[in-house]
Amino acid sequence: MESGALTPPARQEPRGDLDGCTARLRELLGRESVITDRQRVRTYECDGLASHRTVPAVVVLPENAEQVRAVVATCSAHGVPFVARGSGTGLSAGALPRSDGVLVVTSRMRRILELDVANERAVVEPGVVNLDVTRAAQPYGYYFAPDPSSQQVCSVGGNVAENSGGAHCLKHGFTVNHVLAVSVVTPDGQEVELGGHAREAPGYDLLGAFVGSEGTLGVVTSITVRLLRVPESVRTLLAGFPTTDDAGAAVSAIIAAGITPAAVEMMDALSISAAEQAVRCDYPEGAGAVLIVELDGPHAEVEHTFTEVSEHCVAHGAFEIRTAADERERALIWKGRKSAFAAVGRISRDYIVQDGVIPRTALPEVLRRIAELSASSGVRVANVFHAGDGNLHPLVLFDGSDPGETERAEEVSGAILDLCVEHGGSITGEHGVGADKVRYMGRMFTPEDLDTMQSLRCAFDPEGLCNPGKVFPTPRLCGETPGRRRGVHPLTEAGLAEQF
């Protein structure tokens, strides 16, 4: 069972007129699309990070953009907080519901609205599954580049909220580099289009700021994504190394040679053995680390660089190199890597998936420090990571039934993030801050930095109704808005927020 921070279920002081809001939502959407039954709403109490749970007061299942607009406008009018949710695969509790609020689930909005091959783009509803965009585009020789490991189930709306990456974002970039426009319902219930048909239009890049804002600036109702040509050539190799240091040195040599692989993934001995037990991926025996390197692009370039990559691996101690001859062999190479998280569940009752980032060159140093942390605390850590861009996914293993172990694992997990920040990295590379990492934001940013970010939030959501409690450790009150709210703000009175 996967687990993370053991946070007591959040119980919020109710905000707004929930009953009035619910009644109005029923009128607007019909009873079957508005769920309040305790048993049924309970299934939405968490996203992919199950250690955070809050049962939402109301779940709504809108079917189109107009219904989303109506839902948000109704919540806004009644002062009720709302949270958007796609497939619920997020790993930072970014879609954690509010006990006093409405959860807006986009799973009924799964239409691909337009496939515009001439302009190399597609327009999709937020509930559309990531891989379905690629499936729809493939007959035309195109695909949607962001490939989070949950791509068979995660939604494009969720990708937009989290600015999702994936193994191949090393070369091709993140969701933000692949979204051309979004239709958004802002927290006051207005529908606006950010970005558009023509590129590089003048004005603030609100689209760029919106993607990755973790659902705190509004709810998306449609997304225009960029489609990429399916590359002419893809080559994949698997190399076994004696140690992670050797494998890391090979990665450095590849990058220093001016090669940008599509993906470079590394696994250490513990994660290899977990994957071996789970899926029999048959990785090189006795490897202290394996590297998966994938190249894509024009045929001539790929062939040329593939030979170089193999040479760099051999020069840095690879004792076995396998190259995929076809798609089946490629899938076999990826199988171990893709199953790694789940596989760890077989060797440990509970585990925390961490998501820190370091400058890639700090890899050997940080891995040594993680090993020291592990040794001194007695908490096992398996390492799986996107080696090309320094995005670590240490898996911190523990047994939650053992008294004190959860706390020890939490401590190791937090210490790993400290290591990342200390080396000039980040507390999250792709999973997001959500509710889970708000407590770490202060380690990376000053109050002034956070306050500046929240200035944007105030422009979009002055009432703080849109996915409150995520991203920022201290909610910022946005000051008086004309004609609204008088006197001391209730949150200030309750000592829950500072007034800036």
Add this chain to the structure above:
Amino acid sequence: MGTPAKETVPEELRRAAGEERVGRPGPADVVDGGAPRWVARADGTDSAAAILRVAAEHGMTVVPRGSGSKLDTGGPAAEVDLLLDLSAADEVLEHAAGDLVVRAQAGARLRDVQRVVARAGQQLSVSDPRPTATLGGVIATGTSGPCRQLYGGVRDLLLGLTVVRADGTVARSGGKVVKNVAGYDLGKLFTGSYGTLGVVTEAIFRLHPLAGERRWVAVRVPDPESAAEAARLFRVCQAAPSGVELDRPAGGEGITVCAELEGRVGATAHRAEELARSFERTLGTAAEVLTRAPEWWDELPHESGGTLLRLASAPADLGELVELIGRVEREHGVSLALRGAAGLGVLYGAVPAGVAPESVARLVEGVRAETGRLAGYTTVVHTPPRVKELVDVWGPVAAGVGELMRRTKERFDPEHRLAPGRFVGGL
């Protein structure tokens, strides 16, 4: 705007910036034909913050400046109290070659940064034909060149940003790593914001390996329709060009469409030949492989004293875009030099100097109406001050988006002191 107490301001600015760093404006400090009252030079984040705190106390309007190469871009400047000159903040602070990252001050010139990172065989995949362009300037204006076809624009390469806010507060976002989703990405918000939200003082960019070899494949076509088809073929070809550009000289007959390929030594030349041959088969037009960029490559079709426009449509509407520009030219009796990112559908059009301001303004309105019908846009990059009085250089934005921009500006600069009036919608 503000009514600063004239006696004490220079003194306080000197205290904040340093004795030698505050003065009266020179000829290079003129913003849109108007001289600011004072010029203060900052050599880094701290002095910029100190200067902005003084400016805030006295309610002064401030326009930030790097080398001044794009100071004539934007709406007509209202009276400027203070020009904040960042050209002395020109250090490349850190080049982490192994991590493909560079950190530099905003006043650092793009060409200097390129020189530093090229030593390690790397490039910042941003270009600006203006030789003195600074990092701060390309961020503030969101300017890049042909290579954004492959690498994306400034916003896609910017990893971290340090800004000083209107009240002098220093704030950072992003960081030194490519993969980072902690907090809002203010780099995107500030890119192309023309100094209206805060003053950029430091930036961190991701780098790419310098190509070992480059080739250009060029075709000459007779009309907009075949130019669009050539651009489309380049755009979707498997050779993955780093740039797809078009050039049509003013009054000229033909259009040249050209793609840049870059990559490993040996492999790229081969790719270019293949592309040229396949082009000839598909289009029936001769395609030439060049070992050097055409002389117009990555240059603006600019004429001193003239007007430079940006005209855009969806990439697939390129043919209609060039077509409609032709119609407007005939209607107004003016011919434009056209050049730009054919692969993205974003072109520059140069109106020659000597066309009467009223005629330029009418032409802008005319072409703007037409691009609007294509769901595109027309903006004026630079033009004589007189034209700015006659026509909105930015053009309209959708009401809802305009409102969000206004609210954003309100939160970042509630007193409207930073580059007031220079941005979209008069912000």
